[in-house]
Amino acid sequence: MFGEYALKSAPFVPQKKEFSTMSLGMYAASVPVYQRQLGAISKVLEKASAWAEAKKVDEAVLVGTRLIPDMLPLSRQVQIACRFAEESAARLAGVEIPKAPENAEKTLGELRARIAAVLDYIKVFTPAQIDGSEEREIALTVAGNPMTLTGARYLEHFAMAHFYFHCTMTYAILRQCGVEIGKRDFIGAL
């Protein structure tokens, strides 16, 4: 039955859909990673809220905690992770980058709302918009210097590295504060 199908000598027609299923692709390597990881971080922040309430700790203390005084506080770690997710999705899809948000979130609830807003923003992107962006030129300014990377290099060696860095710092700060979280909370739902 299927042997017959295989013997048919049909003209070649690229099947975008099959291609996306079989190969990793730029979409699968970006948006779903941001979704799982930011979802996990949101739940980590929820646990931090419950911990603060139980310990009678002002949430503002957690939000302002740093690993060392000349590093960024928890709020900025979350905000920057969010920024890399939304900015890289936009850059890879070739759409306008969302306006850079202000450093506005002052509570864990507000940080979770910021994550929810980013998740709402990136869920609209389709594989068709982002797959195929491997060779797209991504122009950046890094530490004041212009830099151009291909889409694949930008995603795998820049955006993803920064994104995981700030997600892990968020976890590290809360874990050091004593919030009861484990690496399973960091990884989230597989």
Add this chain to the structure above:
Amino acid sequence: MFGEYALKSAPFVPQKKEFSTMSLGMYAASVPVYQRQLGAISKVLEKASAWAEAKKVDEAVLVGTRLIPDMLPLSRQVQIACRFAEESAARLAGVEIPKAPENAEKTLGELRARIAAVLDYIKVFTPAQIDGSEEREIALTVAGNPMTLTGARYLEHFAMAHFYFHCTMTYAILRQCGVEIGKRDFIGAL
């Protein structure tokens, strides 16, 4: 001149090599990421050595430092990052997983030698061995429970998340100790 070339109606022949160049692929999303990131961590450890020498701090103190007593020390953070790199490369290529190393490294120099050994191990893998492993079944035991993931899911949502987690923790511990490193050191050579 090139217009003539474009007008030629050649029969379609899939070009594996072009495919690998044009699409992200499992190789590009794994081995080169481990290479850049472990290379960066090795240089961070080198800076930590120089810092310890200048400050007359026993390197064993750095190697044993934890963010909080019930987290793993620096040595284990480096070792686990190394393990995820070598193990995932082997799993995706479908070759025997290297024997799990003992927790043997006691100095920053030994940790750098461990990284160098992993870099030697993974540089032998070719794109042909790892590309196409998106649907390969990866059988894991996570917290005592068996789990099977596709190669793509395993790489993007498990191995890479754990790998970056432990690389970032390595950086976090040393940064908190006072070693003069910045995020550029974490990212390494683009």
